[in-house]
Amino acid sequence: MTFVVDLLAATLRNATPLVYGTVGETYAERSGVLNLGIEGTMYAGAFAGFATAWATGSPLIGLLAAIVVGIGAGAIMALMTVTFGANQHVSGIGLTIGLIGLSEFANRLIFAGGELQRIEPMPIVNPLAGLGEIASIFDQYALTWVAFLLIVPAAWWLLQRSSFGLEIRAVGENPEAADAAGVSVARTRYLALMIGGALMAIGGAFFTLALLGSFTLDIIAGRGWVCVALVIFGRWRIGRGVIGALLFSLIFSLQFRLRILPGFGELPFELLLALPYLVVIGALALSGRNVAYPGAYLKPYRRS
């Protein structure tokens, strides 16, 4: 019982950064821009959040700094792909290389050679505490509560039900028609990328501000790429992307727990971790020509 409760709690916890990242990437892609800057944006969010929280003593100000950095990263991606009309995937890779480099550069300058600095991480809150052992599944960081109860529904509503969301989907599906209908393709994509960047950066900051309370190199370790996979796994739908994040996190948390049990230590857990990537590629292969990419995926828009 304890094992299951513990596992489910860990699943929610570990899914949190993936939820932020996946929702953020969904916004970018639904507007027609594949943002491969996600890995670097999460990394920069993790570092900026930590460094600011360390300097000010306030994780909340750290979180704000991460959001600002994320918006900035989204704006750079928009500048590249919307204003300059540059190649989306090459721009994204450049953004990731540059942001990881810049974070590690700043890390070296600020925390040079000293011992690992720590901050007091954000507290765990559980409104259901006292309802028995099962309730401890909900021993979660505030950012996890915010992700599932606020961000996911709000992001879904904004994308699917608001007129702004309709504009995002329109410029991602058929920018010519959106433009003809009077929607500014550039402005909409800028906003979608900046919102997406902010969410990605919060996902990164979750590691430093909540989960670990410290910044270490390679802290994101490819989770940005996981989010890219989850967006496709979820067929560009927020709800399905979140379910994908929970499934991935369940597998991840399970292997982490099995690994320390006697008799399981020799199993090839790496294969288990590779599963989400392989599932996405397999799903793409099975859907064949029926994959419903956003219509303007990877295409810069220019009035002709």
Added chain:
Amino acid sequence: MRISPWSTPVLVLAAVLITFVITAGPILVAGANPIEAYTAFVITPLTSQFTLLEVLVSATPILFTGAAVAIAFRAGYWNIGAEGQLLLGAIAAAGIGTLVGGLPGIVALPIMVAGGAVAGAAWAFVPALLRVRFGIDEVVTTLLLNPVALLLVNGLLHGPWRDPVTGFPESPRIAASAEFPALIERSRLHLGFLVGLVVILAAWYVLSRTPAGLRLRAAGLSPHGARFAGINVSRTLLGAALVSGAIAGIAGVSEVAGIQNRLTGGLSPGYGYTGIVVATLGTLTMPGVAIAAIFLGDLSIGASSAARSLGIPSQLGAVVQGVLLLTTVALLAMRRQRSGRTGEADKGGSVTGDVAAEGQPG
């Protein structure tokens, strides 16, 4: 002859200068003089024999990955998976390298290189097949196979290949006859660099002087036009993807046989992604790739020496790489916009269109 401000060499030089202006910010924050810093990055490594050779050592893996990426991009196949293909080549080399102890180097080395090439091509095969069969976008599939390859490396190192004596996650050392010999005594410069140059030369020849190269460039420039001209675009893309994967695989062989002598978890600090920087900066031409690889090798050696002499964290090297990639693609896109090309190659923003539009030889 009038030199257009938008000609390729001018454009690339402008990208480098703009990058240096942008990255002067972090240098100033680090309390150093940008001019001194760039001198240390670019010039200092070229002034002693030891550092000059080290420049070539660090240029070696990205010669391969740069060529691999350039060939694929040229065909309009967006292979973002050079990192994973490199790791597969490294796995193959580490495996074969321990088995060929009884063979002389002249036999063992070609087997290893071929094995790594096959492994890299095999890793590139599935995304390429999905692209030409089902039209499934290769950007995401090639990218997602990179973490899978890294997990495969870690799985091997923490499982069957873990060093039985020390327990370190390192594969057994490869046989002495399987090691790439040093090109110059008491230096780390190894056979891999020569192999890289041969690959670049061969790729240049094929791209610019053979019908296969013409088909590849035509497919990248305009798939519809190429199809109209009777070119089998699917087969051309598949071929480009496999060759690209094979060359990236040899990069892994070169690092295992020339530097590490075994498979390690930290074998590649992102050489596959740096290959994208090299290919783009080299505007997808083979001479360009060679120059860009050596330039980035120079920067990376310069960045580590500037860390010691000027106290600028060496991670600035990665910042420069990222900014350089962004400024280069931005300038290339602006040039395309100026020339009124709407980027016909179905995913606009192609780097290929620019280069080919100038009619440059491969």
